Amino acid sequence: MKTALRTCPLCETSCGLRLTLDDDDSVVRVEGDKDDPFSKGFLCPKGAALGRLDEDPDRLTQPLMRVDGQLRPASWEEAFDEVHRGLNATMAAHGRDAVALYFGNPTFHTMAGFLYRQPLTQVLGSRNVYSASTVDQMPKHVASGLMFGDPMAVAVPDLDRTDYMLILGANPVESNGSLCVAPDFKGRLRAVQERGGKVVVVDPRRTRTAELADEHLFIHPGTDAGLLFGIVHTLFAEDLVSVDVEVTGLDELRSLARDFAPETVERACGVPAATIVRLARELAAAPSASVYARIGTCTAEFGATASWLVDVINVLTGNLDRPGGVMFAKTAGLEIFRSGQPFATGAWRSRVRGLPEVLGEFPVATMADEMETPGEGQIRALLTVGGNPALSAPGAPRLARALSGLDFMVCVDPYLNETTRHANVILPPPRILQSPHFDFLVQIIMVRNYARFSPPVLPLREDQYSEAAILAKLLLVLAGQGPDSDPAGGEEMLLGQLLAAAPGLREILDGADGTERILDALLRLGSYGLSLEAMRQAPHGLDLGPLLPRLPEILCTASGKVDLAPPTLAADVPRLLRRLRGPVPEMVLIGRRHLRSNNSWMHNVAPLVGGSNRCTLHVHPRDVARFGLGERARVRSAAGELEVPVEVTETVMPGVVSLPHGWGHEDTGQTVARRHAGVNANALTDELVVDPVSGNAVFNGVPVRVLPV
Numbered sequence: 087m088k089t090a091l092r093t094c095p096l097c098e099t100s101c102g103l104r105l106t107l108d109d110d111d112s113v114v115r116v117e118g119d120k121d122d123p124f125s126k127g128f129l130c131p132k133g134a135a136l137g138r139l140d141e142d143p144d145r146l147t148q149p150l151m152r153v154d155g156q157l158r159p160a161s162w163e164e165a166f167d168e169v170h171r172g173l174n175a176t177m178a179a180h181g182r183d184a185v186a187l188y189f190g191n192p193t194f195h196t197m198a199g200f201l202y203r204q205p206l207t208q209v210l211g212s213r214n215v216y217s218a219s220t221v222d223q224m225p226k227h228v229a230s231g232l233m234f235g236d237p238m239a240v241a242v243p244d245l246d247r248t249d250y251m252l253i254l255g256a257n258p259v260e261s262n263g264s265l266c267v268a269p270d271f272k273g274r275l276r277a278v279q280e281r282g283g284k285v286v287v288v289d290p291r292r293t294r295t296a297e298l299a300d301e302h303l304f305i306h307p308g309t310d311a312g313l314l315f316g317i318v319h320t321l322f323a324e325d326l327v328s329v330d331v332e333v334t335g336l337d338e339l340r341s342l343a344r345d346f347a348p349e350t351v352e353r354a355c356g357v358p359a360a361t362i363v364r365l366a367r368e369l370a371a372a373p374s375a376s377v378y379a380r381i382g383t384c385t386a387e388f389g390a391t392a393s394w395l396v397d398v399i400n401v402l403t404g405n406l407d408r409p410g411g412v413m414f415a416k417t418a419g420l421e422i423f424r425s426g427q428p429f430a431t432g433a434w435r436s437r438v439r440g441l442p443e444v445l446g447e448f449p450v451a452t453m454a455d456e457m458e459t460p461g462e463g464q465i466r467a468l469l470t471v472g473g474n475p476a477l478s479a480p481g482a483p484r485l486a487r488a489l490s491g492l493d494f495m496v497c498v499d500p501y502l503n504e505t506t507r508h509a510n511v512i513l514p515p516p517r518i519l520q521s522p523h524f525d526f527l528v529q530i531i532m533v534r535n536y537a538r539f540s541p542p543v544l545p546l547r548e549d550q551y552s553e554a555a556i557l558a559k560l561l562l563v564l565a566g567q568g569p570d571s572d573p574a575g576g577e578e579m580l581l582g583q584l585l586a587a588a589p590g591l592r593e594i595l596d597g598a599d600g601t602e603r604i605l606d607a608l609l610r611l612g613s614y615g616l617s618l619e620a621m622r623q624a625p626h627g628l629d630l631g632p633l634l635p636r637l638p639e640i641l642c643t644a645s646g647k648v649d650l651a652p653p654t655l656a657a658d659v660p661r662l663l664r665r666l667r668g669p670v671p672e673m674v675l676i677g678r679r680h681l682r683s684n685n686s687w688m689h690n691v692a693p694l695v696g697g698s699n700r701c702t703l704h705v706h707p708r709d710v711a712r713f714g715l716g717e718r719a720r721v722r723s724a725a726g727e728l729e730v731p732v733e734v735t736e737t738v739m740p741g742v743v744s745l746p747h748g749w750g751h752e753d754t755g756q757t758v759a760r761r762h763a764g765v766n767a768n769a770l771t772d773e774l775v776v777d778p779v780s781g782n783a784v785f786n787g788v789p790v791r792v793l794p795v
């Protein structure tokens with residue numbers, strides 16, 4: 087038996103874990119690491135099942151390669167030769183835009199995913215870059231970028247000090263939090279209440295977070311921007327505005343808000359005007375307050391507008407950049423990536439639908455268009471790293487068909503699944519416990535500054551590649567250096583870029599491999615002057631202190647002030663008004679997340695599926711009666727139709743049905759997931775409807791008809 091310390095890589099929360107392994111290197115116990123200064127022993131059922139997930143016998147242990155139409159085991163050499171051949175054939179015949187990249191959710195957490203994403207994008211030089219960001223948080227980046235100048239400047243609730251928290255479209259008690267890293271979110275919310283504060287949840291479902299809250303308000307899906315504007319209107323109308331940071335656009339904002347009196351928005355939102363007025367007063371009166379919104383508001387038609395108004399309210403109530411309000415974390419290794427240039431979107435536009443580039447990406451919602459529409463720049467080959475867009479993208483069945491029509495596809499993924507089954511080559515990363523972990527990106531969104539490094543628990547076998555080595559090889563293939571080059575050359579490309587400004591560092595860099603040396607460089611160049619050795623000395627993680635005010639360091643708008651009424655967002659306000667004045671849709675679809683799940687890829691672990699984690703349609707009893715539903719229902723949208731088991735529940739508001747995503751498993755050799763197939767919610771979501779400002783997909787508020795079977 088041996089024990090190992092390890093950060094859980096499965097979600098943003100980054101809990102410290104203590105693993106016990108037997109002599110065969112099998113994980114026999116997972117506990118929360120009580121000595122971790124941030125997570126203090128917290129873990130969730132997914133973290134507890136980390137060993138089962140890691141040792142899943144259905145994970146790929148060697149590359150698969152398509153031969154005569156069939157995916158068959160191949161050596162790494164054969165696999166890289168084929169990747170080299172396939173990608174270069176496409177680039178030679180059709181140019182670099184013909185190769186697309188897709189980065190899925192896990193690449194936001196793995197070291198390799200973080201380190202190689204930008205270099206791969208740069209070296210490929212294709213406009214067809216896509217990521218899970220545009221099915222998730224892109225509206226927040228756009229809002230932050232336009233208001234603060236920096237799209238990565240995401241203001242997080244100062245959860246441990248706030249006196250009032252307004253939560254919209256997030257269910258952190260089950261999701262464990264997103265764009266707000268706070269292990270034991272539930273305990274921290276209870277602590278708000280215990281110190282006399284208040285928690286209000288706005289959600290079309292009475293979630294576990296809503297149950298815990300002091301107040302829960304149902305809202306018609308897709309209308310949060312209206313509700314938030316109603317609050318802004320009230321703050322101005324009642325003279326409750328108290329701004330204490332430098333701003334521009336206050337007058338424009340006031341005039342934009344004029345049309346959004348609470349009485350005007352109440353019908354569309356389904357929240358009484360008097361309640362909206364009271365929320366505004368409470369936010370203004372609280373000693374400190376934070377407005378926090380997530381997936382429910384982002385993956386919606388007015389995602390960017392809602393994200394903007396969240397921080398507008400935080401500014402207007404004097405709560406931006408002060409303890410107890412919303413604040414900016416200070417990362418240990420990312421500061422050098424800040425460009426200092428004011429953010430803008432639309433430097434180029436997508437070929438088929440003319441959608442603006444945002445952060446150098448096109449929306450996932452238009453990936454199928456770009457694959458199916460002939461002409462120069464048509465996508466003919468795809469490299470995915472850790473993603474399952476055949477389940478996760480809007481209008482997913484169409485995208486899956488488009489994948490099957492590609493000339494060539496490479497996937498870096500540990501599973502054969504609904505997406506990778508279309509690949510010509512699958513390159514599997516090693517086990518989680520064989521990989522190092524340092525969660526770069528989540529440092530931006532922590533409620534307390536903190537860092538933790540986990541070296542690999544288990545060594546690589548001779549015949550394995552680390553994920554960093556796989557991506558380094560792909561980088562070299564795209565750079566034209568052939569399939570046989572040493573991955574160390576790819577690592578050197580990264581290090582060379584990083585050290586351009588500090589060449590002297592190279593002599594003293596420390597680390598077992600290129601990835602560790604790059605981490606060492608980033609830590610040394612970072613805000614706290616840390617190093618790899620400092621992280622090794624703190625195996626339980628390093629507390630870097632509470633969030634501190636730092637707006638002046640963050641701001642990089644052209645005016646040098648917080649822009650309260652960015653023109654791009656102001657220009658979209660008439661569209662919101664039209665929506666709010668229009669009819670309330672009779673029936674709409676939203677999503678939901680289960681505690682023991684994570685998007686599409688944890689349904690092959692027996693302890694995580696079944697029970698409450700099932701793919702059912704939540705329907706209010708009134709709607710069950712109204713539509714005469716039995717055990718199953720047919721759900722029809724503009725995009726498609728599904729038949730699904732009905733779960734009658736009063737936790738969802740009338741006029742709304744809820745279906746989780748990540749299901750619809752095909753028979754790809756995942757033996758457990760196959761028995762819990764479920765249906766693909768994204769057969770109902772419409773890729774043709776996006777938030778036009780951010781290009782983000784719309785998963786919530788999809789008009790549907792619900793029919794008996």
Ligand SMILES: Nc1nc2c(c(=O)[nH]1)N[C@H]1C(S)=C(S)[C@@H](COP(=O)(O)OP(=O)(O)OC[C@H]3O[C@@H](n4cnc5c(=O)[nH]c(N)nc54)[C@H](O)[C@@H]3O)O[C@H]1N2
Nearest residue numbers: 255257261264307308380381382679680681683684685786
């Ligand atoms: N257990 C678990 N944890 C996860 C994940 C998982 O799949 N399972 N996924 C991870 C990922 S990738 C992410 S991005 C995060 C997301 O983290 P959260 O944002 O907390 O995700 P959800 O639990 O989906 O919460 C969204 C809530 O929005 C509500 N909602 C839907 N439409 C609307 C609307 O129009 N307005 C409002 N106000 N609310 C609405 C839904 O009912 C739901 O309760 O979770 C992460 N953590």
Ligand SMILES: Nc1nc2c(c(=O)[nH]1)N[C@H]1C(S)=C(S)[C@@H](COP(=O)(O)OP(=O)(O)OC[C@H]3O[C@@H](n4cnc5c(=O)[nH]c(N)nc54)[C@H](O)[C@@H]3O)O[C@H]1N2
Nearest residue numbers: 190191192222472473474475478498677685686687747785
């Ligand atoms: N209808 C609807 N659709 C949604 C959402 C919703 O709320 N409703 N939520 C959206 C959100 S927030 C997100 S983030 C997306 C997720 O969208 P995706 O990222 O496309 O999908 P995931 O299901 O997270 O797929 C993760 C993939 O990464 C692989 N993987 C796991 N670990 C590793 C690793 O260490 N390395 C590599 N290379 N691969 C790994 C898994 O096998 C799996 O294939 O889904 C979105 N889709």
Ligand code: SF4
Nearest residue numbers: 094097100101130133
């Ligand atoms: S909340 Fe669960 S899945 Fe997320 S990091 Fe913690 S243990 Fe892992």
Ligand SMILES: [Mo]
Nearest residue numbers: 191218221222
């Ligand atoms: Mo996500």
